[in-house]
Amino acid sequence: MVDRLVVIGGDAAGMTAASTARRGRDDLEIVALERGTRTSYAACGIPYLVAGLIDEVDDLVARTPQEFRDRQRIDVRTRHEVIGIDTAEGKVEVRDLARARDFSLGYDELVIATGARPIRPDLPGIDLPFVHGVQTLDDAEHLLAIAEEIDAEKVVVVGGGYIGLEMAEAFVRWGADVTIVDAGSQVMRTLDPDMADLVEQALDRFEVEVRTGVDVHGFEPGFVLTSDGPLPAELVILGIGVTPNAELAAEAGIALGPRGAIAVDRRQRASAAHVWAAGDCATTFHLVRQEPVHIALGTVANKTGRVAGTNVAGGYATFPGVVGTAITRICTTEVARTGVSEAEADAAGLAYVVGRIETTTTAGYFPGAQPMVVKLLAEVGTGRLLGGQIVGGSGSAKRIDIVATAITAGMTIAEVIDLDLAYAPPFSSVWDPVAVAARAAARAL
Amino acid sequence: MVDRLVVIGGDAAGMTAASTARRGRDDLEIVALERGTRTSYAACGIPYLVAGLIDEVDDLVARTPQEFRDRQRIDVRTRHEVIGIDTAEGKVEVRDLARARDFSLGYDELVIATGARPIRPDLPGIDLPFVHGVQTLDDAEHLLAIAEEIDAEKVVVVGGGYIGLEMAEAFVRWGADVTIVDAGSQVMRTLDPDMADLVEQALDRFEVEVRTGVDVHGFEPGFVLTSDGPLPAELVILGIGVTPNAELAAEAGIALGPRGAIAVDRRQRASAAHVWAAGDCATTFHLVRQEPVHIALGTVANKTGRVAGTNVAGGYATFPGVVGTAITRICTTEVARTGVSEAEADAAGLAYVVGRIETTTTAGYFPGAQPMVVKLLAEVGTGRLLGGQIVGGSGSAKRIDIVATAITAGMTIAEVIDLDLAYAPPFSSVWDPVAVAARAAARAL
Numbered sequence: 001m002v003d004r005l006v007v008i009g010g011d012a013a014g015m016t017a018a019s020t021a022r023r024g025r026d027d028l029e030i031v032a033l034e035r036g037t038r039t040s041y042a043a044c045g046i047p048y049l050v051a052g053l054i055d056e057v058d059d060l061v062a063r064t065p066q067e068f069r070d071r072q073r074i075d076v077r078t079r080h081e082v083i084g085i086d087t088a089e090g091k092v093e094v095r096d097l098a099r100a101r102d103f104s105l106g107y108d109e110l111v112i113a114t115g116a117r118p119i120r121p122d123l124p125g126i127d128l129p130f131v132h133g134v135q136t137l138d139d140a141e142h143l144l145a146i147a148e149e150i151d152a153e154k155v156v157v158v159g160g161g162y163i164g165l166e167m168a169e170a171f172v173r174w175g176a177d178v179t180i181v182d183a184g185s186q187v188m189r190t191l192d193p194d195m196a197d198l199v200e201q202a203l204d205r206f207e208v209e210v211r212t213g214v215d216v217h218g219f220e221p222g223f224v225l226t227s228d229g230p231l232p233a234e235l236v237i238l239g240i241g242v243t244p245n246a247e248l249a250a251e252a253g254i255a256l257g258p259r260g261a262i263a264v265d266r267r268q269r270a271s272a273a274h275v276w277a278a279g280d281c282a283t284t285f286h287l288v289r290q291e292p293v294h295i296a297l298g299t300v301a302n303k304t305g306r307v308a309g310t311n312v313a314g315g316y317a318t319f320p321g322v323v324g325t326a327i328t329r330i331c332t333t334e335v336a337r338t339g340v341s342e343a344e345a346d347a348a349g350l351a352y353v354v355g356r357i358e359t360t361t362t363a364g365y366f367p368g369a370q371p372m373v374v375k376l377l378a379e380v381g382t383g384r385l386l387g388g389q390i391v392g393g394s395g396s397a398k399r400i401d402i403v404a405t406a407i408t409a410g411m412t413i414a415e416v417i418d419l420d421l422a423y424a425p426p427f428s429s430v431w432d433p434v435a436v437a438a439r440a441a442a443r444a445l
Numbered sequence: 446m447v448d449r450l451v452v453i454g455g456d457a458a459g460m461t462a463a464s465t466a467r468r469g470r471d472d473l474e475i476v477a478l479e480r481g482t483r484t485s486y487a488a489c490g491i492p493y494l495v496a497g498l499i500d501e502v503d504d505l506v507a508r509t510p511q512e513f514r515d516r517q518r519i520d521v522r523t524r525h526e527v528i529g530i531d532t533a534e535g536k537v538e539v540r541d542l543a544r545a546r547d548f549s550l551g552y553d554e555l556v557i558a559t560g561a562r563p564i565r566p567d568l569p570g571i572d573l574p575f576v577h578g579v580q581t582l583d584d585a586e587h588l589l590a591i592a593e594e595i596d597a598e599k600v601v602v603v604g605g606g607y608i609g610l611e612m613a614e615a616f617v618r619w620g621a622d623v624t625i626v627d628a629g630s631q632v633m634r635t636l637d638p639d640m641a642d643l644v645e646q647a648l649d650r651f652e653v654e655v656r657t658g659v660d661v662h663g664f665e666p667g668f669v670l671t672s673d674g675p676l677p678a679e680l681v682i683l684g685i686g687v688t689p690n691a692e693l694a695a696e697a698g699i700a701l702g703p704r705g706a707i708a709v710d711r712r713q714r715a716s717a718a719h720v721w722a723a724g725d726c727a728t729t730f731h732l733v734r735q736e737p738v739h740i741a742l743g744t745v746a747n748k749t750g751r752v753a754g755t756n757v758a759g760g761y762a763t764f765p766g767v768v769g770t771a772i773t774r775i776c777t778t779e780v781a782r783t784g785v786s787e788a789e790a791d792a793a794g795l796a797y798v799v800g801r802i803e804t805t806t807t808a809g810y811f812p813g814a815q816p817m818v819v820k821l822l823a824e825v826g827t828g829r830l831l832g833g834q835i836v837g838g839s840g841s842a843k844r845i846d847i848v849a850t851a852i853t854a855g856m857t858i859a860e861v862i863d864l865d866l867a868y869a870p871p872f873s874s875v876w877d878p879v880a881v882a883a884r885a886a887a888r889a890l
Contacts, residue, residue: 012875045810045870059810287865298875299868320863327867336867365490365504395843398873401866402846408864409854418765419853420732421846422772422781423744425490428843430457430743 006107010034013279013305014113020309035081046140047166051173085252087272116242116280125219131236156233160187164239179209198391202333244281257283259294266318268308278304285321334397338404339387351380355441363425374437383412451552455479458724459558461750469758480526491585492611496618530697532717561687561725570664576681601678605632609684624654643836647778689726702728704739711763713753723749730766779842783849784832796825800886806840808870819882828857
């Protein structure tokens with residue numbers, strides 16, 4: 001009798017785990033259960049779909065259920081929702097949504113990849129139909145259809161994080177007036193205030209209205225009720241973060257970690273035998289903060305799915321963790337961060353100095369040079385690089401990878417100064433901006 | 446009596462050394478002797494000046510002699526050529542070119558930063574006025590004036606290295622028909638043949654004619670004489686590399702290293718007491734090849750100038766070396782390399798595997814995604830990353846910094862796969878291309 005792997009969730013983490021397990025073990029029976037209608041899609045592309053930069057919802061689908069069946073013998077069942085996990089018996093309770101019937105399915109190995117969902121705060125009117133969270137392609141398709149049907153002119157985005165800002169930009173490109181409301185004192189609270197301020201300036205140039213320090217009290221048809229008074233809105237987008245879909249696991253007695261995500265070890269093992277978790281529903285380890293965290297990102301989902309799939313198939317793989325890298329583009333302004341921010345360093349009890357420089361994306365004399373600000377944090381005493389943030393024009397943000405790589409390697413600021421980074425006038429100034437920021441940090445040390 | 450620092454050469458390395466020494470020692474007398482008329486200029490910008498992307502020669506001057514005098518009390522003397530060094534007596538013989546008189550100048554510390562010059566092979570007709578090397582702004586100014594005067598339509602570039610290719614592009618933009626002649630089997634011999642082939646395709650799309658495997662036998666007015674027969678040329682640009690200006694040092698008994706560059710230690714000390722060297726005239730250390738090399742690049746010039754200046758002023762600084770990073774843009778195709786190529790690995794006796802992938806510059810579904818090829822070399826056994834090459838569309842080349850940083854940190858391919866590199870659809874596919882190439886190399890291991 002062959003072993004059966006059951007995967008709950010058919011997006012990045014789940015289908016990567018399934019595919020990797022197939023490569024590792026040809027004999028395995030693999031069943032993937034997906035509540036929605038699509039598999040393996042690029043949810044990160046949704047804002048660009050709404051913006052009209054991408055034509056079709058299905059352009060974001062990397063691989064269809066049929067392709068998984070045909071190419072990898074993975075039995076993908078869409079519109080199948082898992083409603084219970086029995087770790088003692090090794091089985092899951094499944095609801096076939098199309099046929100409205102339930103059945104049990106035994107597993108030898110179980111990968112939980114149920115993802116995350118937008119946080120819906122318990123506010124009056126939160127369930128009104130004009131209030132949208134956007135997580136799946138099905139959500140996106142629904143939202144676009146409504147926006148077009150009502151020809152939305154006023155959109156309010158609640159929350160100024162990455163998704164909120166990307167959706168704000170999307171609706172500006174789509175043709176609406178957009179207001180972002182955030183309860184905090186700045187947008188993008190994973191950035192330091194001085195860097196977030198640059199992002200707010202960019203939003204202003206793009207005619208997105210930003211209202212920080214404003215609480216949302218509830219929703220009424222046509223309005224968002226706020227501490228600033230009612231704001232007209234034909235559509236509301238929730239961008240206040242996501243929460244892991246870990247209730248199923250919790251009900252099964254599987255241990256949770258930070259923010260209610262499924263606690264896993266470096267091999268993506270959950271607390272129950274033969275149960276693994278990967279992607280947005282699981283914790284991951286922060287290499288600078290040296291603690292488990294919940295970070296819902298496609299990169300992590302793919303990587304942890306691969307690790308889970310390797311281990312499920314009897315191989316050996318570990319995921320060392322993340323350094324907190326994130327990147328986005330707001331209109332023409334690029335934004336990136338990695339490691340710890342000032343607030344995170346404070347919270348972790350890390351003493352640091354800051355190197356912050358204002359420069360240009362190419363040699364200053366080169367046509368098209370645009371402003372760019374690079375900020376680095378280094379630990380007092382050791383000189384160890386702790387974090388970095390970049391905001392600037394085209395060609396700015398991917399430079400954060402230098403910082404992420406150097407942090408992962410445990411480099412000091414002095415070592416960063418000496419890095420042999422690429423220079424030619426169309427790409428950089430002769431002293432690479434990251435090295436110049438490192439010099440500024442070195443002087444502060 | 447104050448100490449006197451004499452600097453020979455007023456470009457990047459020399460003036461960085463002078464400026465750094467001034468910051469380190471306020472009391473130092475600093476004299477910088479420059480044979481030409483300008484200081485501290487961006488020679489790397491010359492092709493863009495010829496192309497018309499930059500308006501004025503002086504846009505490339507970072508700081509004028511007068512600014513050095515006014516702001517840093519550095520006694521810059523242009524049109525002053527050093528014609529002899531006496532290390533026993535601690536003095537240099539100087540020719541004041543404007544006044545046609547010679548004089549001696551004593552030094553307590555001497556920084557040699559005489560740069561490099563284009564190689565002029567000893568061929569019949571090499572001294573004809575239509576054969577140009579381009580190294581200084583004065584050269585560039587002269588070349589542009591001639592090109593405009595004769596309204597050059599046919600330009601032949603001898604040598605398909607970085608400078609040759611950049612000058613070829615420049616003259617296409619300027620409006621000429623350009624042919625590149627290279628004796629080797631490919632352009633850009635610091636790239637592997639498969640990657641150089643992509644560059645040749647880009648040149649072809651830009652209507653630059655590339656003739657490889659063609660020897661130049663000499664020059665006659667209006668023609669380059671080659672093994673392929675005579676090629677019509679109103680202007681010839683020499684792009685077959687540079688040779689260090691180290692004759693002065695050699696005549697003074699100072700030891701030379703590879704390719705006749707001035708041998709220096711990690712503090713930029715030359716073999717004679719109180720003599721330092723930095724920039725294109727000196728050797729540097731290659732961290733992967735683990736041997737001294739001669740690499741003439743603005744980045745190295747600035748960094749080694751800073752190290753020399755710090756040490757001259759009584760501080761302590763070392764330059765660890767380079768990993769061989771280089772980058773350029775040929776038309777719209779970006780090209781970068783770092784570490785060792787296949788040929789360099791072979792020469793160093795390193796056994797390696799290759800991971801090579803073809804991907805796109807952004808998420809594949811994102812508008813404007815362009816092809817990109819990433820190639821990594823990893824050592825057999827250890828899995829250590831040895832080198833990388835990237836050729837592709839906009840946003841490709843600066844990714845080489847990830848590879849350069851990882852090589853410097855001594856990372857393995859497995860560690861590169863796990864790097865927390867930045868992802869969003871406008872910037873990358875969800876698995877970063879560098880990580881995907883690392884996965885390909887891991888499979889090959």
